[in-house]
Amino acid sequence: MKLHLKNCRYIDMRSMTVRSGDICTDNGVFSYVGESAPHGEYDRVIEMNGDLVIPGFCNAHTHSPMVFLRSFAEDLPLDRWLSEAVFPSEAKLTPEDNYIFTKLAVCEYVSNGITSCFDMYFYPEAMAEAFAETGFRCTFCGAMNNFSQSPEMLEDCYIKLNSFNPLISYKLGFHAEYTTSLDLMKAVSQLAHKYKAPVWCHNSETKSEVEDCISRYGMTPTGIMDSIGMFDFGGGGYHCIYLSDEDMDIFSRRGLTAVTNPCSNLKLASGIADLTRLKEKGIRLAVGTDGAASNNALDMFREMYLCSVLQKLKYSDASAMPAADVLYAAIVGGSEAMGIDSGFIEVGRNADFAVIDMKAPNMRPENDIVKNLVFSGSGANVLMTAVNGRILYEKGEYFIGEDIDSLYRKAEKICERIFSDK
Amino acid sequence: MKLHLKNCRYIDMRSMTVRSGDICTDNGVFSYVGESAPHGEYDRVIEMNGDLVIPGFCNAHTHSPMVFLRSFAEDLPLDRWLSEAVFPSEAKLTPEDNYIFTKLAVCEYVSNGITSCFDMYFYPEAMAEAFAETGFRCTFCGAMNNFSQSPEMLEDCYIKLNSFNPLISYKLGFHAEYTTSLDLMKAVSQLAHKYKAPVWCHNSETKSEVEDCISRYGMTPTGIMDSIGMFDFGGGGYHCIYLSDEDMDIFSRRGLTAVTNPCSNLKLASGIADLTRLKEKGIRLAVGTDGAASNNALDMFREMYLCSVLQKLKYSDASAMPAADVLYAAIVGGSEAMGIDSGFIEVGRNADFAVIDMKAPNMRPENDIVKNLVFSGSGANVLMTAVNGRILYEKGEYFIGEDIDSLYRKAEKICERIFSDK
Numbered sequence: 001m002k003l004h005l006k007n008c009r010y011i012d013m014r015s016m017t018v019r020s021g022d023i024c025t026d027n028g029v030f031s032y033v034g035e036s037a038p039h040g041e042y043d044r045v046i047e048m049n050g051d052l053v054i055p056g057f058c059n060a061h062t063h064s065p066m067v068f069l070r071s072f073a074e075d076l077p078l079d080r081w082l083s084e085a086v087f088p089s090e091a092k093l094t095p096e097d098n099y100i101f102t103k104l105a106v107c108e109y110v111s112n113g114i115t116s117c118f119d120m121y122f123y124p125e126a127m128a129e130a131f132a133e134t135g136f137r138c139t140f141c142g143a144m145n146n147f148s149q150s151p152e153m154l155e156d157c158y159i160k161l162n163s164f165n166p167l168i169s170y171k172l173g174f175h176a177e178y179t180t181s182l183d184l185m186k187a188v189s190q191l192a193h194k195y196k197a198p199v200w201c202h203n204s205e206t207k208s209e210v211e212d213c214i215s216r217y218g219m220t221p222t223g224i225m226d227s228i229g230m231f232d233f234g235g236g237g238y239h240c241i242y243l244s245d246e247d248m249d250i251f252s253r254r255g256l257t258a259v260t261n262p263c264s265n266l267k268l269a270s271g272i273a274d275l276t277r278l279k280e281k282g283i284r285l286a287v288g289t290d291g292a293a294s295n296n297a298l299d300m301f302r303e304m305y306l307c308s309v310l311q312k313l314k315y316s317d318a319s320a321m322p323a324a325d326v327l328y329a330a331i332v333g334g335s336e337a338m339g340i341d342s343g344f345i346e347v348g349r350n351a352d353f354a355v356i357d358m359k360a361p362n363m364r365p366e367n368d369i370v371k372n373l374v375f376s377g378s379g380a381n382v383l384m385t386a387v388n389g390r391i392l393y394e395k396g397e398y399f400i401g402e403d404i405d406s407l408y409r410k411a412e413k414i415c416e417r418i419f420s421d422k
Numbered sequence: 423m424k425l426h427l428k429n430c431r432y433i434d435m436r437s438m439t440v441r442s443g444d445i446c447t448d449n450g451v452f453s454y455v456g457e458s459a460p461h462g463e464y465d466r467v468i469e470m471n472g473d474l475v476i477p478g479f480c481n482a483h484t485h486s487p488m489v490f491l492r493s494f495a496e497d498l499p500l501d502r503w504l505s506e507a508v509f510p511s512e513a514k515l516t517p518e519d520n521y522i523f524t525k526l527a528v529c530e531y532v533s534n535g536i537t538s539c540f541d542m543y544f545y546p547e548a549m550a551e552a553f554a555e556t557g558f559r560c561t562f563c564g565a566m567n568n569f570s571q572s573p574e575m576l577e578d579c580y581i582k583l584n585s586f587n588p589l590i591s592y593k594l595g596f597h598a599e600y601t602t603s604l605d606l607m608k609a610v611s612q613l614a615h616k617y618k619a620p621v622w623c624h625n626s627e628t629k630s631e632v633e634d635c636i637s638r639y640g641m642t643p644t645g646i647m648d649s650i651g652m653f654d655f656g657g658g659g660y661h662c663i664y665l666s667d668e669d670m671d672i673f674s675r676r677g678l679t680a681v682t683n684p685c686s687n688l689k690l691a692s693g694i695a696d697l698t699r700l701k702e703k704g705i706r707l708a709v710g711t712d713g714a715a716s717n718n719a720l721d722m723f724r725e726m727y728l729c730s731v732l733q734k735l736k737y738s739d740a741s742a743m744p745a746a747d748v749l750y751a752a753i754v755g756g757s758e759a760m761g762i763d764s765g766f767i768e769v770g771r772n773a774d775f776a777v778i779d780m781k782a783p784n785m786r787p788e789n790d791i792v793k794n795l796v797f798s799g800s801g802a803n804v805l806m807t808a809v810n811g812r813i814l815y816e817k818g819e820y821f822i823g824e825d826i827d828s829l830y831r832k833a834e835k836i837c838e839r840i841f842s843d844k
Contacts, residue, residue, distance in 0.1 A: 070786075070797075070798060071798070072790070075744040075793075107783035269734040272735070295798070296797035305724070308497075309689045312690070313691055318497070318691045359827070360533065365830075367492060367837065372493045375719070408786055
């Protein structure tokens with residue numbers, strides 16, 4: 001697929017400036033980025049009339065199939081929500097269910113300009129099929145804990161899914177310290193050393209998680225994991241709300257990424273991650289939606305907004321966490337975390353991009369386009385989303401290899417089965 | 423204009439349940455709401471295929487023309503933002519500028535399913551022209567302070583704008599205690615008694631505002647205003663973050679409405695209003711976007727989301743502030759605050775409504791439609807917005823009596839003039 005996007009504007013993510021010109025794609029990557037594309041044969045030439053091309057959002061933490069739990073049992077205290085709603089429902093999921101729900105999540109991702117996700121859930125092989133069939137890019141992270149998956153399965157997935165499809169990759173990982181025994185964590189660390197690979201997990205999402213870990217090991221989750229060599233080849237953590245200063249120093253020393261999930265953290269009443277301090281310490285930031293069960297949208301615009309304004313609240317300082325830093329984290333930070341070559345509109349890189357409607361009233365006037373994106377942008381502004389040079393979404397239509405109405409029917413049917421006999 | 427919305431679903435705001443059937447409008451009001459509309463002559467019959475009709479959002483606090491300051495000078499500390507960016511720019515505004523910027527705001531409102539706003543700004547006559555011409559419903563509130571407008575002008579506007587156009591009404595009001603002398607506030611109170619009318623103003627938006635008032639008068643803003651009879655005929659306050667328990671008792675006793683503006687309160691680092699306590703005390707709640715300069719979107723979906731999740735954060739309780747309460751505040755609460763007969767889809771009431779796309783992935787599955795609206799809904803889901811039975815927005819097209827591209831050009835030109843010699 002050779003695309004020619006004519007007369008667009010696009011964001012240079014290095015300088016955070018907006019440039020004008022043409023963009024072309026070929027064979028899944030950007031083949032031209034500049035003032036005026038050379039004549040040539042294209043499958044499609046699109047007149048952009050100044051609309052804005054951005055690298056697609058890289059959703060750096062999610063559990064895609066959890067869309068099935070959207071609005072299922074909200075407004076419950078966290079423990080009851082987990083024990084009465086989430087866990088019993090999840091226990092009924094089959095690989096085929098996760099395959100369908102993954103496709104449903106992909107529709108929502110692309111409708112919001114998201115082009116890749118870093119996903120932790122079970123039945124990753126079935127999910128990988130779904131991602132690959134829709135044409136969406138996914139990096140998986142192991143979801144092992146005391147109750148499901150195993151070090152052997154992690155290694156198996158690591159080998160299989162890293163050579164399954166160019167759109168799919170797999171990182172070592174486990175659910176979290178509080179759900180994973182020290183022996184299992186040591187086994188992950190051994191795999192990290194065997195493959196010289198980074199490791200990812202939920203980290204310091206709640207205060208009690210950290211307190212319990214300290215009473216268990218005399219160390220924070222970051223501390224105990226680092227002490228067994230977990231991060232000798234990098235990686236990072238999801239949520240990262242209750243990191244101590246020493247934890248942040250470990251993140252800094254090991255080159256770890258802190259993935260922030262502000263919507264989920266508010267909705268589950270977990271707290272506000274200290275992005276300001278993380279940034280001061282030079283720690284790489286990325287942004288994720290978490291699963292739809294606790295968000296409930298898969299919308300990076302809302303995450304970006306909160307990344308900035310919650311820091312302003314936390315520090316009582318309207319100048320905290322500027323828009324450009326947030327946009328960088330939501331795109332480049334996520335791309336680097338997943339180890340994919342997206343995040344910049346540059347020749348040779350993955351042609352993962354979204355087109356933003358600059359003729360929408362919330363994008364006017366154009367006092368500052370980056371700020372407009374972060375502070376007033378929404379999924380309503382996404383005209384088109386393409387992954388690997390292939391258009392998956394355009395003006396309300398989905399091109400994911402399956403009719404969306406049929407997909408909805410299948411999803412509702414599975415929900416009926418799962419929720420009928422609760 | 424007689425519309426027939428066929429085979430829709432709609433929200434009964436009294437029971438917060440979703441019903442199925444037909445809805446008709448005639449002469450600006452709902453003329454039929456039920457299972458199947460009678461045969462008749464309609465200007466347009468629309469097959470809805472189960473899409474959802476909701477009463478339009480009633481944006482209960484805004485400064486519409488401030489769209490011109492969107493993304494102009496963000497990420498600045500509040501005092502520098504006001505003194506260096508907002509005030510000098512506002513000083514250059516003409517009535518004609520506000521007329522144009524009001525129309526720009528209307529486009530954004532209707533794109534997000536908002537059908538009315540409660541607006542406080544200067545040059546209200548020029549703004550009223552703009553609202554009336556576009557077909558949008560607006561209740562104004564006086565914006566008097568020590569530096570602009572006067573009690574005489576309030577009275578003049580009160581008389582003129584309350585008989586100007588059926589879409590327009592006007593409430594007594596002033597900017598805030600901290601910008602308005604006691605003599606001027608007393609003059610407003612006299613007008614309230616003369617016209618047996620409610621009074622509205624910014625109230626307890628920041629901690630320092632309340633502290634300063636206490637050192638000035640030995641009373642909180644609510645206390646001093648109530649002591650001069652300001653609220654003898656009702657009214658309410660915007661923001662209401664730092665209300666004391668006694669203030670809330672006054673709100674309760676006087677039947678006042680607390681209008682909350684969570685996005686603006688985060689972005690300006692003001693704080694989180696205690697909606698939970700206000701609700702416990704039975705105080706009527708409404709929701710507003712505030713102006714685009716401090717938000718930066720005019721999007722009630724984002725406000726609704728934050729109304730709920732910020733309470734969860736504030737109380738460390740994921741069950742705080744359920745979705746249905748928030749939806750009620752964003753629609754019925756605002757309608758009642760403005761004194762307009764919108765807010766319910768019932769025969770004889772204003773046909774102010776929005777149509778929500780139930781085939782969007784973020785609305786699936788349909789575990790709970792009200793929760794879907796509040797927790798995952800967005801402006802992207804708005805297919806149509808109608809005010810007074812007239813469609814102002816439909817699938818990306820605006821029907822506001824003016825070409826939107828021409829409107830954008832006019833707005834950008836004014837911005838150039840205002841910002842060029844800053």
